[in-house]
Amino acid sequence: MFSKTKILWACLAIGLPICTVSAQTTQLRLADFSNNKGSWSEVGDAWANPLGAQQIQSSGQGTILVNQPAKKKPGMDLVSNEKFGDAEVTLVYMMAPGSNSGLYLQGQYEIQLLDSWTTTDPKAGDNGGIYERWDESKPDGQKGYQGYAPRQNATKAPGTWQELKVLFKAPKFSASGEKIANARIESVVLNGVLIHEDVELFGPTRGALPGGEVAEGPIRIQGDHGPVAIQSLTVKPMDTPAPTFSAINYEVYPGSFEEMPSASSLTAANKGTISDFDEFSTGLTQESLAKLETKVSIKKAGNYTFLMSVPNGLGSLQIGTGGAATLQRGIKVEKQLEAGEYPVTIWVSKPRDWTTEGFSLSVEGDTMWSTEYSNPAGSFEGWPTDPILVDTEQDPVLRSFIEVPDAKKISHGISVSSPFGTSYSYDLNSNELIRVWRGGFLDATPMWNSRGNGVSRPLGAVTELSKGEELFYNASYAPLADDLKSKGYEILGPGALEFKAVNESGTEFKDRIQVIDSGKGIERSISYSAFPAGTLVKVAPGQELVEMGDGLYWVKDSGLFLSVGEKVKPVAQNGAIYLPASSTVTYRLLF
Structure with missing residues (x-):
């Protein structure tokens, strides 16, 4: 090996x-x-x-x-x-x-x-x-x-x-x-x-x-x-042995603590030695603070991450001679450690008599399996919720907030499924196609669990297309702000919607998007007669186009294939792909 x-x-x-x-x-x-x-x-x-x-x-x-x-x-x-x-x-x-x-x-x-x-x-x-x-x-x-x-x-x-x-x-x-x-x-x-x-x-x-x-x-x-x-x-x-912990000495101090006290002010109610973290019990039914001291044995030099959490309480974790990491409920300590033994000091509180006793502790490393060493007794807030997945037969089209990478949340988003496992999201404010994906439809857990935050998330293999930026650009690739106001959308069939908007002069904008060819991609057709001369339409991110013939282009860095009429020439500029605008702009994205 x-x-x-x-x-x-x-x-x-x-x-x-x-x-x-x-x-x-x-x-x-x-x-x-x-x-x-x-x-x-x-x-x-x-x-x-x-x-x-x-x-x-x-x-x-x-x-x-x-x-x-x-x-x-x-x-x-x-x-x-x-x-x-x-x-x-x-x-x-x-x-x-x-x-x-x-x-x-x-x-x-x-x-x-x-x-x-x-x-x-x-x-x-x-x-x-x-x-x-x-x-x-x-x-x-x-x-x-x-x-x-x-x-x-x-x-x-x-x-x-x-x-x-x-x-x-x-x-x-x-x-x-x-x-x-x-x-x-x-x-x-x-x-x-x-x-x-x-x-x-x-x-x-x-x-x-x-x-x-x-x-x-x-x-x-x-x-x-x-x-x-x-x-x-x-x-x-994955050949790095997991660290091991030696015998653990503990002391327990009665009282409810919202911040770390001075050690000199504490008087232990009981103390002892255990061989495993999960053997730990404060011995008190009321509020308490516990100190645990042990040594961790590192078998192979490397970068290690120690993760600790305390349900509803206060915790502190010190590895080696460096300073302690103290956080409410969650602690992450990353250390580059040589092989050998290192002192470990853990403080953990039980702030209320009804709160869970104990804490979670795990260690991760670049070439080792994540290993758990301790879990709280019983359940605690923070366990994952069963996912709430959108049933496409019941809700094939869903309005929600949409999170996009490194950008503001989209407030007027809509996601559309199809019988082929191909889906897309659209921003009604910017008239932009936000993303396309293949696989499951939506996880609405953030939207519907508890009070919810209105967000749904795609389940499949996602290709991001836009962050809700402008759709139209001038010949210098500067964005053209439009005065379009959304007039909603019409469902034309499975995976097919037509989005509508009007400008201040009453000129209608229509944007028809539909899933095509057994789910190989989407076709988009934009109809609008008010394009200024030289307008460009941004259709996807990308920096390099490879012409495949018959109007098909490979966008190398995004993995998309763009299909247009043979007389239409897409342009890659400033990290995006543009098409020249006319009264009707039609293209396909295969993915």
């Missing part, structure tokens, strides 16, 4: 690094994998037309891996020479239209890679699914079993870079080689969406490498089912 983060084709943008490889990482090239000939090559750029043939185009020399099987170059699986145990695996990949591949953890457990672009009911064999196990001795229709479908289809269009992040725990074996714990998928996140959580793997999936389950095994990329490109594959070993 290695102790450093390994980077397999790490940190690439298209032809340029997207992050700096530190001295603690190792970069592997194609030569570091077996079966690396034939259909595999390293290129500087890769792209695919989502509406075209099952192929990936490429150019130049670089560190993007491309698999392009052909009759004279049959597809081959890649198998890493390095072997891994517990790990965080992050893959950035591109599928060709209709293509198929797979990421095998330890060569045994497959996470499916597939063009599942418009799938509405994903199965274990769809993109991000944990593939089935297989038993040839069973009757037809029963041979496949123990596969796990993703919670929702967070797949993006073929030809778009997608990110798959897997937290994996390897199976464990006794000294005699007997398996004593199954492998587990702690989580799988596809394009920012959690699609699996806490899945036990009872054995290898179909097509696993021979030899069976192992404590450490290679990463394998399926290469015989179709074209795929890999921008980066990083494997970070």
Whole structure:
């Protein structure tokens, strides 16, 4: 087992690094994998037309891996020479239209890679699914079993870079080689969406490498089912042992404390020693303040984060000789620690006789699993609320506040679903399309739980389009303020709305948006006769356009595909994509 983060084709943008490889990482090239000939090559750029043939185009020399099987170059699986145990695996990949591949953890457990672009009911064999196990001795229709479908289809269009992040725990074996714990998928996140959580793997999936389950095994990329490109594959070993705490000495002081007192003013009501934080009890039914002293043993040098919270009370946490962190209810202490022992002092209050006794304490590290050491007795305020998800059959269109990154909350937002799992949000004030996404519709927990704050949040793989800025711009790309006043909207059908507004002169503005082609994207048609000469309409963020032919453009940095008439020429300027305005502006966004 290695102790450093390994980077397999790490940190690439298209032809340029997207992050700096530190001295603690190792970069592997194609030569570091077996079966690396034939259909595999390293290129500087890769792209695919989502509406075209099952192929990936490429150019130049670089560190993007491309698999392009052909009759004279049959597809081959890649198998890493390095072997891994517990790990965080992050893959950035591109599928060709209709293509198929797979990421095998330890060569045994497959996470499916597939063009599942418009799938509405994903199965274990769809993109991000944990593939089935297989038993040839069973009757037809029963041979496949123990596969796990993703919670929702967070797949993006073929030809778009997608990110798959897997937290994996390897199976464990006794000294005699007997398996004593199954492998587990702690989580799988596809394009920012959690699609699996806490899945036990009872054995290898179909097509696993021979030899069976192992404590450490290679990463394998399926290469015989179709074209795929890999921008980066990083494997970070989760091999740092969790810290341990020695015997804990405690003292308990009666009284209700709203701030930390002087230690010299306190008289202990009782004291003792325990071996575990969860053994702690104040011995008092009324209000109290407790002091706990122990030592934490760090097994491996690194950056550690200590998280502590006290339900309804006051807490203080000191690690080592530095100052104590004292906060009402929540404490976070980050420390760069060498291997060794460090003194720990914890203060925790029970401010009312009816409040929960105890506290929560956990530790996280860059290459260690988050570990809990203490939890309060019973429930306490702050436990998560069951999510309140919007039923699209009951509420296919929902008005709400909309939060956007690094900008003011949108107060007059509306979100629209479709039967295809494709959704969008619109700002009635700015007449701007705010975001599009694929997957689940909305989480309305912030809006409807308790008093609520009016906010709903998208559930799927989101592409942000606007923060509610102006829709119209002049030839110098300066925003043009308009005097449009919203007149509401009309529902035209599933996923289709027409938004209406008028200017001070009474000229009507119509903005029709509808989900298209089994959910491949949206079509927008803006009708307005009062555009000043030279007006531009901003349609999406982006800095680089790649022309694909037939009026289709790839917006490289956002992953969108923009489809316009062949005579219309979009422009990328100042981090955005613009179209020339006429009495009617029509375009499609595929994602």
